[in-house]
Amino acid sequence: MDFDVIIIGSGPGGYVTAIRASQLGLKTAIVERAELGGICLNWGCIPTKALLKSGEVYEQLSHLGDYGLSVSGAAFDFAKIIERSRGVAATMNKGVAFLMKKHKIEVIAGEARLEKGSPAPKVVVALTAGGARTVTAKHVILATGARAREIPTVGLTSDGDRVWTYRDALAPKAQPKTLIVIGSGAIGIEFASFYRALGSEVTVIEAVDRILPVEDEEVSKAAKRAFEKRGIKFRVGAKVTKLSKSKSGVSVALEVGGKAETLEAEVAIVAVGITGNVENLGLEALGAKVDRGHMVTDSHSQTNVPGLYAIGDVAGPPWLAHKASHEGVHCIEHIAGLKPANLTAPIPGCTYANPQVASIGLTEAAAKAAGHEVRAGRFPFKVNGKAVAAGETEGFVKTVFDGKTGALLGTHMIGHEVTEMIQGFGVAITLEATEEDLMATVYAHPTMSEAMHEAVLDAYGKVLHL
Amino acid sequence: MSIEILMPALSPTMEEGTLAKWHVKAGDTVQAGDVIAEIETDKATMEVEAVDEGVIEALLVEAGTENVKVNAVIARLSGEGEVAAPAAQEDKKSEPSKSSQPEQAAPAAVSKAAPAATPAPKSADGERVFASPLARRLAQAAGLDLKTIQGSGPHGRVIKADIEAARGKAPAAAPASSGAAAPARQAQSLEQQGIPAGSYDLIPLDGMRKTIARRMTDSFRDVPHFPLTIDLEIDGLLAARAKINAMLEKDGVKVSVNDLVIKAVAVALKRVPEANASYSPDGIAMHHHADIAMAVSIDGGGLITPIIRAAETKGLAQIATEAKDLAARARAKKLKPEEFQGGTFSVSNMGMMGIKSFASIINEPQACILSVGAGEPRPVVKNGALAIATVMTVTLTCDHRVVDGAIGARFLSAFKAMIEDPLTMIV
Ligand SMILES: Cc1cc2nc3c(=O)[nH]c(=O)nc-3n(C[C@H](O)[C@H](O)[C@H](O)COP(=O)(O)OP(=O)(O)OC[C@H]3O[C@@H](n4cnc5c(N)ncnc54)[C@H](O)[C@@H]3O)c2cc1C
Numbered sequence: 001m002d003f004d005v006i007i008i009g010s011g012p013g014g015y016v017t018a019i020r021a022s023q024l025g026l027k028t029a030i031v032e033r034a035e036l037g038g039i040c041l042n043w044g045c046i047p048t049k050a051l052l053k054s055g056e057v058y059e060q061l062s063h064l065g066d067y068g069l070s071v072s073g074a075a076f077d078f079a080k081i082i083e084r085s086r087g088v089a090a091t092m093n094k095g096v097a098f099l100m101k102k103h104k105i106e107v108i109a110g111e112a113r114l115e116k117g118s119p120a121p122k123v124v125v126a127l128t129a130g131g132a133r134t135v136t137a138k139h140v141i142l143a144t145g146a147r148a149r150e151i152p153t154v155g156l157t158s159d160g161d162r163v164w165t166y167r168d169a170l171a172p173k174a175q176p177k178t179l180i181v182i183g184s185g186a187i188g189i190e191f192a193s194f195y196r197a198l199g200s201e202v203t204v205i206e207a208v209d210r211i212l213p214v215e216d217e218e219v220s221k222a223a224k225r226a227f228e229k230r231g232i233k234f235r236v237g238a239k240v241t242k243l244s245k246s247k248s249g250v251s252v253a254l255e256v257g258g259k260a261e262t263l264e265a266e267v268a269i270v271a272v273g274i275t276g277n278v279e280n281l282g283l284e285a286l287g288a289k290v291d292r293g294h295m296v297t298d299s300h301s302q303t304n305v306p307g308l309y310a311i312g313d314v315a316g317p318p319w320l321a322h323k324a325s326h327e328g329v330h331c332i333e334h335i336a337g338l339k340p341a342n343l344t345a346p347i348p349g350c351t352y353a354n355p356q357v358a359s360i361g362l363t364e365a366a367a368k369a370a371g372h373e374v375r376a377g378r379f380p381f382k383v384n385g386k387a388v389a390a391g392e393t394e395g396f397v398k399t400v401f402d403g404k405t406g407a408l409l410g411t412h413m414i415g416h417e418v419t420e421m422i423q424g425f426g427v428a429i430t431l432e433a434t435e436e437d438l439m440a441t442v443y444a445h446p447t448m449s450e451a452m453h454e455a456v457l458d459a460y461g462k463v464l465h466l
Numbered sequence: 467m468s469i470e471i472l473m474p475a476l477s478p479t480m481e482e483g484t485l486a487k488w489h490v491k492a493g494d495t496v497q498a499g500d501v502i503a504e505i506e507t508d509k510a511t512m513e514v515e516a517v518d519e520g521v522i523e524a525l526l527v528e529a530g531t532e533n534v535k536v537n538a539v540i541a542r543l544s545g546e547g548e549v550a551a552p553a554a555q556e557d558k559k560s561e562p563s564k565s566s567q568p569e570q571a572a573p574a575a576v577s578k579a580a581p582a583a584t585p586a587p588k589s590a591d592g593e594r595v596f597a598s599p600l601a602r603r604l605a606q607a608a609g610l611d612l613k614t615i616q617g618s619g620p621h622g623r624v625i626k627a628d629i630e631a632a633r634g635k636a637p638a639a640a641p642a643s644s645g646a647a648a649p650a651r652q653a654q655s656l657e658q659q660g661i662p663a664g665s666y667d668l669i670p671l672d673g674m675r676k677t678i679a680r681r682m683t684d685s686f687r688d689v690p691h692f693p694l695t696i697d698l699e700i701d702g703l704l705a706a707r708a709k710i711n712a713m714l715e716k717d718g719v720k721v722s723v724n725d726l727v728i729k730a731v732a733v734a735l736k737r738v739p740e741a742n743a744s745y746s747p748d749g750i751a752m753h754h755h756a757d758i759a760m761a762v763s764i765d766g767g768g769l770i771t772p773i774i775r776a777a778e779t780k781g782l783a784q785i786a787t788e789a790k791d792l793a794a795r796a797r798a799k800k801l802k803p804e805e806f807q808g809g810t811f812s813v814s815n816m817g818m819m820g821i822k823s824f825a826s827i828i829n830e831p832q833a834c835i836l837s838v839g840a841g842e843p844r845p846v847v848k849n850g851a852l853a854i855a856t857v858m859t860v861t862l863t864c865d866h867r868v869v870d871g872a873i874g875a876r877f878l879s880a881f882k883a884m885i886e887d888p889l890t891m892i893v
Contacts, residue, residue, distance in 0.1 A: 342618075433598075433600070434600050
């Protein structure tokens with residue numbers, strides 16, 4: 001036995017699990033075929049946030065007059081914006097390499113495949129440097145992540161030139177003047193927001209009848225309005241029937257409310273979801289259960305194959321970095337016999353567009369569907385002192401309570417930097433606070449977070465500033 | 467040597483109770499048999515007697531402390547030959563460490579065991595019970611004691627899931643599917659319901675009130691109950707009662723209508739044993755005896771149901787004697803737990819309060835409760851002509867899981883036959 005645990009994939013699921021494993025005294029190896037840090041650090045969460053920051057600052061320049069400021073000759077260099085984003089990713093990637101070294105985790109560069117073994121499958125690595133190496137461990141954790149879903153039947157496959165996935169959109173050669181984003185989830189909306197901030201003509205196509213479909217309906221509505229104000233166009237309830245390429249770009253055939261329509265643009269970004277990296281791992285021979293592109297696991301992330309676990313994007317939704325890390329830590333603590341508490345904490349979801357969207361727990365509709373007697377509260381930033389002073393009055397905070405128990409079931413926010421505010425409610429939900437505790441909490445003034453307090457008060461008819 | 471006085475168990479199943487009142491204070495001299503404290507459980511109040519003589523050194527649990535665990539030390543008594551009072555401690559230097567220690571420890575213990583001011587529940591030894599705010603609220607609504615619940619959260623914190631498990635229902639997602647699994651009823655505050663604070667006085671819920679609230683809510687919500695009502699002519703019964711009482715006068719026993727009802731119920735249950743049953747998930751328990759619980763209301767609020775055991779085997783005189791004694795002690799809150807726990811059938815009589823008819827709430831796990839109204843002259847039709855008879859209306863509330871309509875009807879008809887012709891009780 002070479003190791004106590006081998007982790008395949010070094011995204012936020014894999015590398016965090018490896019650190020925790022090492023802390024628990026387990027001899028740990030991590031196999032990575034590409035960059036340390038996975039999608040999140042290299043091609044996901046972090047580089048997109050770098051781009052979005054550039055877009056946001058640039059957008060602010062056009063509002064400087066609101067603050068009594070002026071600047072002449074505001075301009076941007078697209079290549080430098082991309083370069084900065086890649087630089088940020090590289091910094092983070094080096095950070096992970098440092099952490100692996102610090103925790104004495106052996107990094108094996110190469111592509112892993114599994115073979116039958118006991119007590120856990122054997123890991124055969126096709127080394128990046130050439131050659132192969134077989135390593136064994138008591139436990140093997142799959143953290144191979146996911147990639148953009150493509151739908152070849154209607155032409156939704158990337159070519160890196162006219163049809164992009166997020167990877168292409170993160171490091172393009174040039175800024176498209178016109179852009180179609182297919183899919184209005186977090187990834188699609190973030191790219192739409194970034195490219196629009198730099199002046200691209202952007203149209204977002206969404207199959208269901210509202211954008212950001214996992215969010216509360218009120219948030220979807222407000223988000224659409226906010227983005228439309230910035231010039232993004234939307235086609236909701238629209239089905240892509242065919243994407244075809246032309247010399248000058250792409251042509252997307254749609255069906256909206258039974259009517260056919262065609263949109264043209266230089267580039268299309270395919271953001272219609274994610275599919276797990278379950279191929280070429282030797283899973284079939286092991287008889288591992290895979291369901292619609294994702295590993296099937298139990299509440300401790302264990303698969304049906306003895307000694308084999310799966311965490312993060314490859315184990316299914318929500319496809320979020322913090323979910324991957326949280327699941328990984330739970331899994332390794334369970335392996336180490338620590339009996340961690342069940343994974344019941346709700347997972348926040350954030351979209352870092354301008355304005356930002358953040359939510360945790362149940363939407364009002366989901367709470368009702370689950371049989372709760374719902375008490376919802378809302379508070380707009382329009383009347384929040386800090387927001388007015390900062391000139392960031394867009395959006396609101398919404399709370400959803402169980403009217404019978406006072407349990408906070410979910411909260412939903414849209415507005416400036418709300419992704420930094422959501423954790424307050426996350427703590428509250430995890431600690432099972434009731435409305436009483438939230439009302440009794442004193443919020444600093446002036447902060448945008450005061451809107452959280454007011455949204456709680458509003459749910460109980462006690463709102464102060466409305 | 468000081469003697470530890472422990473929290474007594476009033477019944478074999480009692481785990482904790484409220485130390486309602488102290489009859490002594492530190493420094494008092496007590497004799498064996500002196501009442502030193504009153505303990506309240508959700509059912510009864512009982513006096514704690516000193517078993518040794520000595521001087522009370524310290525009271526370690528404040529009066530009014532709830533949820534005191536059985537066998538927790540509640541006071542210390544200095545034994546024979548010990549000093550009279552803590553104040554005289556200096557005199558007792560010859561026995562330094564052992565005897566002086568309790569006194570020193572006492573003040574600390576008192577403050578530790580005085581949770582009244584802190585809202586967070588504490589166990590008898592003063593330790594805080596860790597529970598999430600939501601868990602506390604759900605436990606309170608469900609009438610569950612947090613200390614009896616094993617916490618599964620970080621550091622054993624009691625969380626929502628533990629309360630749900632303790633309530634024996636499926637966690638989380640379940641409420642959607644059925645109304646029965648809905649979370650415990652959590653009343654809104656009175657203020658939220660439009661009754662301003664300060665417009666009323668609040669009487670704290672005592673153990674009995676909490677028990678009534680919980681048991682009645684559970685029963686009314688969870689037991690599929692239905693009422694069956696019939697009228698009984700009781701002129702024959704009243705005449706028989708007069709005769710019986712004349713006979714028993716020399717023994718100083720007086721039989722009430724209620725005693726006759728209890729006897730008739732017991733005999734009717736023997737004839738229709740299906741009505742003397744209890745539902746359980748494992749099956750229907752057919753009770754061997756008719757243990758008749760009779761509802762006794764207590765002055766100042768509340769009620770309790772002392773039991774006439776195996777009433778089918780007892781004569782009227784015995785039933786009358788027992789009933790009188792039980793009722794008197796129930797009103798004084800002096801019943802022993804075994805005298806009001808259990809029972810297979812309940813009788814509630816509100817006739818003396820002028821109530822004509824009513825339907826009681828099932829007293830779980832009993833399948834039936836009989837509500838007895840006032841006997842009063844009413845017009846009746848006899849042989850096609852209007853006549854006057856003394857009529858009493860009774861209502862049988864049945865747990866439909868055990869007693870179907872037909873069973874209830876058979877029981878009532880057997881009961882009616884005996885009430886209207888008391889002689890048949892003897893046959
Ligand atoms: C554009 C974009 C923006 C995003 N923004 C956010 C955000 O703001 N917040 C958020 O929470 N999430 C965001 N996500 C999602 C987030 O990136 C993922 O949820 C997260 O990376 C999942 O972590 P993981 O460890 O499961 O997998 P990954 O990060 O995908 O890592 C898997 C790793 O495994 C490696 N691997 C796969 N197969 C093998 C093999 N056979 N052998 C060796 N190595 C292998 C891969 O090379 C990869 O490095 C974003 C995603 C995208 C695409």
